Every structure is written in structure tokens, then in C-alpha cells.
Amino acid sequence: MADILRVIAAIILPPLGVFLQVGLGMHFWINLILAITVFGYPVAIIHALYVILTR
Known part of the structure; x- marks a missing residue:
């Protein structure tokens, strides 16, 4: 059930989904930078x- 909520959060706000999975680690900051850019959002x-489903 928790993975489903993380996947939904990742679709709506990707850095939130990563944060819920790994915290304020390297993957969170990479994802935040990607989400800020217009073409990087997808x-x-x-x-x-990837981060949520492989951990």
C-alpha cells in the first residue's frame, strides 16, 4: 500500500515520491533539479x- 502512495506522489510531484522513499539523499536532489526544468519533468x-520501484 505504501508503494502505491509513493507512485501516486511521484506522478503528481516527483521529488516528493523520491523523498518518501530515500529521504534527502542524492536521488532527491537529482530529481528536484530535473523537476524544476521544463523538459525534465517527464x-x-x-x-x-525507477527509485521507488527498485528499492
């Missing part, structure tokens, strides 16, 4: 899903 979603 990439941020993919990155967030």
Missing part, C-alpha cells in the same frame, strides 16, 4: 518511479 517522473 524525466523526473521516470527517475522517481
Whole structure:
């Protein structure tokens, strides 16, 4: 159930999904930078899903 909530959070706000999974680590900051850029937002979603589903 927790993974489903993280996936939903990752689709709506990718850095939140990563934060809920790993905290304020390297993956969070990478995802935040990707989410800030206009063209990086879809990439941020993919990155967030990757982090959530592989851990």
C-alpha cells in the first residue's frame, strides 16, 4: 500500500515520491533539479518511479 502512495506522489510531484522513499539523499536532489526544468519533468517522473520501484 505504501508503494502505491509513493507512485501516486511521484506522478503528481516527483521529488516528493523520491523523498518518501530515500529521504534527502542524492536521488532527491537529482530529481528536484530535473523537476524544476521544463523538459525534465517527464524525466523526473521516470527517475522517481525507477527509485521507488527498485528499492
